[in-house]
Amino acid sequence: MLQADQISKSFGPVKVLDGISIALEPGRVHAVIGENGAGKSTLMRILSGYLEPSGGGLLWEGAPIRFASAFEAERHGVVLIHQEILLADDLSVAQNLFLGREIRRGLMVDDAAMDRRTRDVLAELGTAIPADSEVRRLSLADRQFVQIARALLVPNKVVIFDEPTAVLTPVETEKLFVVIRRLREVGVAVLYVSHRLPEVKAISDTVTVLRDGRHVTTAPTSDLDPIDMARLMVGRDMAKLYPARSAGGGAVVLAAEGISVPGYVEDASFKLRRGEILGFGGLVGAGRTELFEGIVGLRPSRGGLELHGKPVHFTDVRASMKAGITYLSEDRKGKGLLLDEELRENLTLAALDRFARGGVMDVPAEEEALDGAISRFDIRVGRRNLLARQLSGGNQQKLFLAKMMLLEPRIVIIDEPTRGVDIGTKQQIYSFLANLAAQGVAVVVISSEMQELIGLCHRILVMRGGRIAGEVSGDEMTEDEIVFLATGVHEIGVETAVEAARPA
Amino acid sequence: MSQAVSPTPARRLGWRFDMRALSPFLALAALLVLGTVLNPDFMSVSNLTNVVTRSAFIAIIAVGTTFVIASGGLDLSVGSMSAFVAGMMILFLNAMGGAEWTTLAMAMGVALVLGAACGLANGLMVTVGRIEPFIVTLGTMGIFRALIMYLAAGGTITMASYEMRDLYRPFYFGDVLGIPVPVIAFLAVASVASLILYKTPFGRHVVAVGSNQDVARYSGVPIARVITLTYVIQGLCVGLAVLAYVPRLGSATPTTGLLWELQAIAAVVIGGTALRGGRGRIWGTIAGAIILEVVGNIMVLSNLVSEYLIGAVQGAIIIIAMLVQRSLQQRSQ
Numbered sequence: 001m002l003q004a005d006q007i008s009k010s011f012g013p014v015k016v017l018d019g020i021s022i023a024l025e026p027g028r029v030h031a032v033i034g035e036n037g038a039g040k041s042t043l044m045r046i047l048s049g050y051l052e053p054s055g056g057g058l059l060w061e062g063a064p065i066r067f068a069s070a071f072e073a074e075r076h077g078v079v080l081i082h083q084e085i086l087l088a089d090d091l092s093v094a095q096n097l098f099l100g101r102e103i104r105r106g107l108m109v110d111d112a113a114m115d116r117r118t119r120d121v122l123a124e125l126g127t128a129i130p131a132d133s134e135v136r137r138l139s140l141a142d143r144q145f146v147q148i149a150r151a152l153l154v155p156n157k158v159v160i161f162d163e164p165t166a167v168l169t170p171v172e173t174e175k176l177f178v179v180i181r182r183l184r185e186v187g188v189a190v191l192y193v194s195h196r197l198p199e200v201k202a203i204s205d206t207v208t209v210l211r212d213g214r215h216v217t218t219a220p221t222s223d224l225d226p227i228d229m230a231r232l233m234v235g236r237d238m239a240k241l242y243p244a245r246s247a248g249g250g251a252v253v254l255a256a257e258g259i260s261v262p263g264y265v266e267d268a269s270f271k272l273r274r275g276e277i278l279g280f281g282g283l284v285g286a287g288r289t290e291l292f293e294g295i296v297g298l299r300p301s302r303g304g305l306e307l308h309g310k311p312v313h314f315t316d317v318r319a320s321m322k323a324g325i326t327y328l329s330e331d332r333k334g335k336g337l338l339l340d341e342e343l344r345e346n347l348t349l350a351a352l353d354r355f356a357r358g359g360v361m362d363v364p365a366e367e368e369a370l371d372g373a374i375s376r377f378d379i380r381v382g383r384r385n386l387l388a389r390q391l392s393g394g395n396q397q398k399l400f401l402a403k404m405m406l407l408e409p410r411i412v413i414i415d416e417p418t419r420g421v422d423i424g425t426k427q428q429i430y431s432f433l434a435n436l437a438a439q440g441v442a443v444v445v446i447s448s449e450m451q452e453l454i455g456l457c458h459r460i461l462v463m464r465g466g467r468i469a470g471e472v473s474g475d476e477m478t479e480d481e482i483v484f485l486a487t488g489v490h491e492i493g494v495e496t497a498v499e500a501a502r503p504a
Numbered sequence: 505m506s507q508a509v510s511p512t513p514a515r516r517l518g519w520r521f522d523m524r525a526l527s528p529f530l531a532l533a534a535l536l537v538l539g540t541v542l543n544p545d546f547m548s549v550s551n552l553t554n555v556v557t558r559s560a561f562i563a564i565i566a567v568g569t570t571f572v573i574a575s576g577g578l579d580l581s582v583g584s585m586s587a588f589v590a591g592m593m594i595l596f597l598n599a600m601g602g603a604e605w606t607t608l609a610m611a612m613g614v615a616l617v618l619g620a621a622c623g624l625a626n627g628l629m630v631t632v633g634r635i636e637p638f639i640v641t642l643g644t645m646g647i648f649r650a651l652i653m654y655l656a657a658g659g660t661i662t663m664a665s666y667e668m669r670d671l672y673r674p675f676y677f678g679d680v681l682g683i684p685v686p687v688i689a690f691l692a693v694a695s696v697a698s699l700i701l702y703k704t705p706f707g708r709h710v711v712a713v714g715s716n717q718d719v720a721r722y723s724g725v726p727i728a729r730v731i732t733l734t735y736v737i738q739g740l741c742v743g744l745a746v747l748a749y750v751p752r753l754g755s756a757t758p759t760t761g762l763l764w765e766l767q768a769i770a771a772v773v774i775g776g777t778a779l780r781g782g783r784g785r786i787w788g789t790i791a792g793a794i795i796l797e798v799v800g801n802i803m804v805l806s807n808l809v810s811e812y813l814i815g816a817v818q819g820a821i822i823i824i825a826m827l828v829q830r831s832l833q834q835r836s837q
Contacts, residue, residue, distance in 0.1 A: 298722065318724045327722070335722045338715045340782060349712055350723040352705040360703045403723070 001026050001061060001189045002047060002078060002158045008055035009042050014392045016042045018213045019056065024158055024189040029180060031192045031204035031221070035233055035423045038210040040193045044160050047191065048080035049073030077157035081164060085143045087150075089136040094118040096135055097150045121149045124182075126175050140167040140285050148179065159183055160191040165199060166448070167284045169487050177203050195233070197226035211235050212422060234423060241427055242455035243434040249458065250274030252309075253442045254325075254411055256295065259303035264290035265466045267303075272411065272442045277433060279457030280446040282486045287466040288446045289330060292413045296320040296327045321350070326409035328400060330416035330446070332393075336400040339389035343381070344370050346388050346399060351406040373402035378428060394425030401432065412436060413444040418452060430456055450479045462486050523832050528775045528791040531825070535798050542806040553684060555801045556794060560686035561586075561745045563793035565764060566771040567690075567697045567786060568623075568741030571734040572637075573772050574701070574784030576714040577630065579738050580641040582768055584648035585622050586761035589615050589746045591652045591661045594756055603667030615750075616743040622648070623739020627732035645765070653758045662755040669754050676751040686748045690790065693744060697737075698786040710734060714781025767796055770818065774825040795821065 002024045009017040017039045024030050024047075034040050045051040047058070049067030058065050060076060067073040070080070087096045094114045102109045103117070118131040127145045135143060144167055151159070161180070165173045180203055183190055194200055200207060200221070207224055209216040209232040216232050224232075234241065254272040259265060265287040272278050280288045294301030297314030305312050307323055314320040317327070329335035337346050348355050348366050355366050373379060377398040381391065388396060397417070404412075417433065418426045433456065437443050447453050453460050459473040462485035469485040472478075539546035546552075565582050572579045593615040600607045622644070629640040655661060663669050678685045701707040709730045712720040721727055750756070773779055774795055775788030799821060800814045809817065 317721065318726060321724045329722050331718075334716070335718045338712055338719050338782075340715055341711070345708065345711075349708070349720075349725070352708055356705045359705075360699075361705060361708065407724075 003059035003062075004043065004047060004056070005059055006056035007043065007046055007053045007058075009039075009046060009051065010054045011392075016213050017046075017053070020210065020213075020215050021056075022208050022215075022218065024191055026157070026187045026189050027184055028206060029184055029190040029192055029204045030206045030208065031194065031200040032208045032210060033193075033195055033197065033200055033229055033233055034210035035195065035426070038233070038422075039213040040210060041162065042213075043210070044080060044162055044191065044193055047073075047158075048078050048160055050080070074154055077155055078160070079151045079154060079156050079158070080160045081148050081151045081162060083162040083164070083166060085140070085147060087135045087143060087146060090134065092132050092134055093122075093129055093138070093146050094131045096146060097121070097153060099150075101153075117153075118149070121153060122146075125149055125152075125179050141169065141172045144168060145172075145176075148176070152183075156188060158189045158191070160193070162193050163195070164192075165194065165196060169283070170483070173199065197229045200229065201226050209233055212424075241423070241430065243431045245277075245458060246275060246434060246438040248273065248276035248437065250276070250440065253307065254295075255304075255306040257304035257306075259291060259294060259301055259305065261287070261290045261294035261299060261301045265294060265301075268463075268468050270461055270468065272444060274442050275437050275440050276458045277437050277443045277445055277456055279453035279460035280444060280463060281448075281450060281453050281460050281482045282463035282469070284448060286463040286486065288463050289415055290466075291463070292327055292415070292444065292446065296325055296413070298327070321407055321409075324408075324410035325413070326404045326407050326411070327413045328404050328415060328417070330419060332396055332400055332419070337388040337396060337403075340387055342385055342387055343379075343391075343399060344384070347373055347403050348406065350403055354406070369406065373399070373406075377402045377432070392422070393419075394421035397421050397425065397429065401429070409441065411442045411444070413446070415446040416448065417445060418447075418449070426452075450482050453477075453482070454479070464488060524776055524829065525785065525788065527828060527832065528785075528788045528795065528825075531774070532791050532795050532798070535795060535802065539798065539802040539805070542802060542808065546802065546805055551801070551805075553687075555797050557684045557686050559793045559797035560684075560690045561749055562764060562767045562771055562796065563690040563790050564693050564741050564745040564748070565738075566768040566775075566789045566793050567693050568738035569768040569772045570697070570775070570777055570784045570786055570789045571701065571710060571737045573769070573777055573779060574714045574781055575710045575731055575734045576717065576781030577637040577731060577734060578641065578769075579626060579637065579735065580765045581622070581626060581645040581648055582738065582742050583761040583764035583766075584645050584652065585619065585739065585742050586746055586749065586764055587652040587756055587758065588648040588655075589619050589622070589743055590750055590756035590760055591655050592618055593746060593750055594661045594663050594754075595655065597668055598664045601665065603665050603671050605671070608668070608672060612747055615746045616740060619739040619741075619743025619746065620736050621739065622742070623735040623737070624732065626739070627735030630735065631728035631732050649758070652756065652760070656756065656758060658758065660755050660757045663750070669751070672751040672754075674751075676748055689744065689748055693741065694786050694790050700737075701784050701786055706730065706733065711782060711784065714783070716782070767793075767818075770822045771796060773822060776829065778829075792825075 004020055004022050007017055007020045008015070020043055022030065032040050032043065042051065046053050049070040049072055058067065088099060091099065097118050098114045103113045104110060115131045122129050122131065125145055125148065127142065129138065129142050129145060135146065138146065144164065164176055168176060180190055180192070192200070192204055204221045206218060207221050207229065208218040209229065211233060251274050252271045253274050257269050259268045268291050282288055290299065293299045295305060297317045297320050312323065333339060338349070344366050347370050355362050370384065379395050379398045379402070381395065388399065391399065414433070417429050433443055433445065445453065445457060454477045459471060460477055460482065461471050462469050462482055464486055472481050565586070569579060569582065593611050596614045597607065597611045626641055626644055629635055630637050675685055680688060701710065709720065709725050712725055713727055713730050717727060771792035772789050774792035776785045777783055777789065796818055799817055803809055803811050803814055803817065
């Protein structure tokens, strides 16, 4: 139906896709897997008309085709279901579903018809979301279903799912699988992008593996086990990705007792020790980010906090920075870097006072710091006067790290440290964090990638619904155990559900 | 392959930065040529000096506006603030009486402090009160305008002492080595302002806050203080402009400074500062203020278009400036 033929894509000097070919067939679910930064998102965006390839082309039923825009792709029946929730919070579910394609009666919109149609579509998806409720009031999972419903409202022949289960519980994931199987039955070509390998195993017919923008293999799903997929994705021994663990476990540097962040976190208590890497796992929306933003003073919080044994309460992030705590936001582009400023301005922003001589900026000192950062963090740039926007995700993350490390923190809290970075950078970031810990810095890693937490951390605390659901360490650090704590449901249960639902 | 691609964005980027920074000056140069072609008298020293001198009020105020806009804010109150500060300064002079240098110096101090205080009020309402700058300054615009109306009882506040007028006169009409005092004043203000905006941590903070307030907050930038200070700087600039304004007419009326806020914003935008913040161009702003005055002057001298249409032409220039800016930006993407 839709085919990519030797597609390449470069952003400036960065080549993110290199000669990728895949073919989507009617009535088949084709999974694309790969680490963050492997090029999955770029491939999807090209297939759905959001981006144009720099080389190669698309074929529609065998004939070359060019999608000038996402609308044009949609007219051919190619729809992309975004990973990010792109809905208008203040509009109702029905209004969102029909946004930009309202059903009219004369000059007026026909709300009754749209509500009716919305109820039908949502019922088809097997959800009970009320058509007239404001999207603002829905859970993340419900919003995801609204987004799927909106996409499926247009006549579709090719449906592309971008990490659709990132915010879903296992039960909701199973509901989604029912929808996908129904699409397959009616002859839709489905592209399913995920890095959750058991899901890929359960739902897809064919798997394509990408690594660093290159095509690794395409094979029938039945020929691959999740462990094979992982090996193909990473392209090296998984064990080498993570550095050796240091001894960890020194004196307690930060003790939280009953921390609450109104609306997000209830009664969270934990201890952080010198030289350890403490992981925080859980589903998106479990309150991990909010807990630490509360602790460092980026949002209001209540509860007891002790730093080196002394009670503290931060109402301003500047105070916690001064006390040696640094928080690196998961939102690198929105809260980490000034995308339209150059490397130098970004690097020194958090520690600007250190680069002023007599009240005037000392640019040579800043340049020197940038030299240091570029070599210490291996930031790969052709020129120094690039804007942060022009860097790859991995280089942005390194620049962000370099920026916050200028504060010389004793406690580093890093939220989703490797989101959207390539595997090579991942390894560098892991070894950097391990080194920090070995030097006696206390490190908190918040991550939704369970493998990352298991490979990197000494202990992992798992949050669920704004509370700390439990702690795992040592041999207990398994994906199954973390998923159980994060959802309250054993993943084994999901797998049997998947097995049972599969046509014999 | 990736080696071969990299030089292209480099060249395009250099082009963008040069063009965006240069465009107000190029526009000014083009206007000067146009003016000369239409009327040879335009290029005379006396005419040009006159034009640049008259642009001083807006230029000085707009330097402050550059800070406010670069940090992502907006100040609509500067016009009525000018009238209010000018009125208060004259009332102070009249109340003190006499024609002493010390009195004049004190009156100048009053104008500067009052301007800064008005700016501080705006700033605190934006930061502590968490009200949109548009709304805050729309409110204070009305308040300041009403206050001057009240103080002047609907009429005119005039400097009573002729000796004082004579003493104060050189501050607008005087010159140093042939350069009018107001021109020296706005060059000095712009120099100090560019030092602050481009060379100090505070200037860096202003740009960071305007570029992305979240990033600034997560980086530990004292956002409230930075934003408040931009409004204080704006108020100080209004005070400075008033120092040059009062000796010119020796009076303040309820129509003093009418629509100056729009002219100041126009000068900033023509000068290449993005209205959404994150970029401030002090010298561009100066060029913008001069452009606005030159356009009026050309129209008066040329008879091409009725001078009653000055406002329309200035408005068209603002819109064209935005279109040019955007096309330069798009070319670079």
